[in-house]
Amino acid sequence: MERMPSALPDGEPVPQDGALPPAALAGTAPLGFYLHVPYCATRCGYCDFNTYTATELRGTGGVLASRDNYADTLAEEVRLARKVLGDDPRRVRTVFVGGGTPTLLAADDLVRMLAVIRDEFGLADDAEITTEANPESVDPAYLSTLREGGFNRISFGMQSARQHVLKVLDRTHTPGRPEACVAEARAAGFDHVNLDLIYGTPGESDDDWRASLDAAVGAGPDHVSAYALIVEEGTQLARRIRRGEVPMTDDDEHADRYLIAEETLSAAGFQWYEVSNWAASEAGRCLHNELYWRGADWWGAGPGAHSHVGGVRWWNVKHPGAYAAALAEGRSPGAGREVLADEDRRVERILLELRLRDGCPLGLLKEQGLAASRRALADGLLDPGPYEEGRAVLTLRGRLLADAVVRDLVD
Ligand SMILES: C[S@@+](CC[C@H](N)C(=O)[O-])C[C@H]1O[C@@H](n2cnc3c(N)ncnc32)[C@H](O)[C@@H]1O
Numbered sequence: 001m002e003r004m005p006s007a008l009p010d011g012e013p014v015p016q017d018g019a020l021p022p023a024a025l026a027g028t029a030p031l032g033f034y035l036h037v038p039y040c041a042t043r044c045g046y047c048d049f050n051t052y053t054a055t056e057l058r059g060t061g062g063v064l065a066s067r068d069n070y071a072d073t074l075a076e077e078v079r080l081a082r083k084v085l086g087d088d089p090r091r092v093r094t095v096f097v098g099g100g101t102p103t104l105l106a107a108d109d110l111v112r113m114l115a116v117i118r119d120e121f122g123l124a125d126d127a128e129i130t131t132e133a134n135p136e137s138v139d140p141a142y143l144s145t146l147r148e149g150g151f152n153r154i155s156f157g158m159q160s161a162r163q164h165v166l167k168v169l170d171r172t173h174t175p176g177r178p179e180a181c182v183a184e185a186r187a188a189g190f191d192h193v194n195l196d197l198i199y200g201t202p203g204e205s206d207d208d209w210r211a212s213l214d215a216a217v218g219a220g221p222d223h224v225s226a227y228a229l230i231v232e233e234g235t236q237l238a239r240r241i242r243r244g245e246v247p248m249t250d251d252d253e254h255a256d257r258y259l260i261a262e263e264t265l266s267a268a269g270f271q272w273y274e275v276s277n278w279a280a281s282e283a284g285r286c287l288h289n290e291l292y293w294r295g296a297d298w299w300g301a302g303p304g305a306h307s308h309v310g311g312v313r314w315w316n317v318k319h320p321g322a323y324a325a326a327l328a329e330g331r332s333p334g335a336g337r338e339v340l341a342d343e344d345r346r347v348e349r350i351l352l353e354l355r356l357r358d359g360c361p362l363g364l365l366k367e368q369g370l371a372a373s374r375r376a377l378a379d380g381l382l383d384p385g386p387y388e389e390g391r392a393v394l395t396l397r398g399r400l401l402a403d404a405v406v407r408d409l410v411d
């Protein structure tokens with residue numbers, strides 16, 4: 001999942017032509033593309049991603065915001081990226097289409113969006129091409145079109161195997177449908193399949209969570225993401241909890257569920273490689289996410305999408321109407337940007353790398369952070385073996401408290 005909540009940061013303005021400072025352009029890091037599709041059939045009560053239902057869009061963006069034109073609009077931003085990156089010779093290593101619900105568009109639209117990247121930049125021979133998909137929105141013919149069009153990885157939003165949990169989450173698919181999707185994706189020739197799960201939903205028991213994990217691994221994906229439910233302010237779910245209609249789960253329950261996930265997934269042959277992500281093999285890891293976590297370059301196209309190229313981070317206007325209008329007028333849809341200082345990059349590397357199985361180099365830590373790392377080691381939150389060799393790597397207990405450990409280490 002692209003963690004792209006709907007609030008945008010402040011920043012300096014992006015030039016009308018989207019030009020980057022020359023120093024950002026000499027990059028040699030792998031280059032990826034994130035393509036955001038900001039449409040959903042209905043809004044899940046827990047979700048605050050930058051996505052719009054037809055009702056939410058009505059009267060707010062005209063024809064420009066319509067999803068019928070979206071593939072063409074997005075193609076304009078890919079062409080803008082080509083201009084901005086000039087003669088950058090890098091072929092694209094990863095493409096990730098996320099949402100929203102990408103599979104609300106016609107499969108041909110997703111294939112056309114990929115084709116523009118192929119035409120403008122070229123794809124690396126072993127490029128990883130992923131789309132997210134909602135289980136109720138695909139069928140075998142749809143999946144075959146994607147596969148034939150070049151997609152080789154697909155990520156289904158399963159969330160839970162239990163009907164009462166899906167109901168609290170406002171999911172519209174039925175239990176069993178995500179597992180059937182995995183089989184359909186395999187039959188269509190997808191090499192890599194992920195299932196997203198959520199734990200800690202109000203009313204979910206340990207047994208419900210075990211059943212979801214068992215159903216997920218039984219379906220035969222080669223990747224599972226398991227996220228603790230975040231109750232975002234302003235969502236329908238937050239209002240329901242405040243009104244006392246559904247109970248809130250607490251941190252202890254989240255920790256128990258995480259331990260169950262680790263136990264079940266490792267017994268099924270999956271290994272964690274980031275705190276919320278497990279893969280069945282090296283090849284099953286999501287290269288696109290690794291590109292984010294390791295500070296490589298990516299261009300995020302679409303409303304509200306974030307990009308990072310050569311130490312410059314920028315983000316697009318949020319609304320699909322404003323986004324399409326900017327591109328139609330030949331302007332960059334960028335809403336703001338910041339040039340990362342060395343200290344920003346250091347902090348960001350610790351925040352992201354500490355969550356990885358490889359951990360982060362102790363050399364990134366300052367005096368206070370190093371002292372905190374020694375305490376974390378003594379408390380059993382960091383692994384002594386890698387620590388001896390100069391790396392901070394979370395233990396299982398450390399993964400349960402990852403956010404707190406990271407906060408201490410960045411000082
Ligand atoms: C933004 S969704 C997009 C994919 C697709 N529309 C779907 O829902 O399956 C990507 C993933 O983010 C996760 N997610 C979204 N909001 C979340 C929240 N508030 N807490 C935890 N996970 C969340 C879900 O697991 C979801 O599958």
Ligand code: SF4
Pocket residue numbers: 039040042043044047048049051099100101134157
């Ligand atoms: S389908 Fe996915 S993106 Fe759309 S509202 Fe639900 S969780 Fe959010």
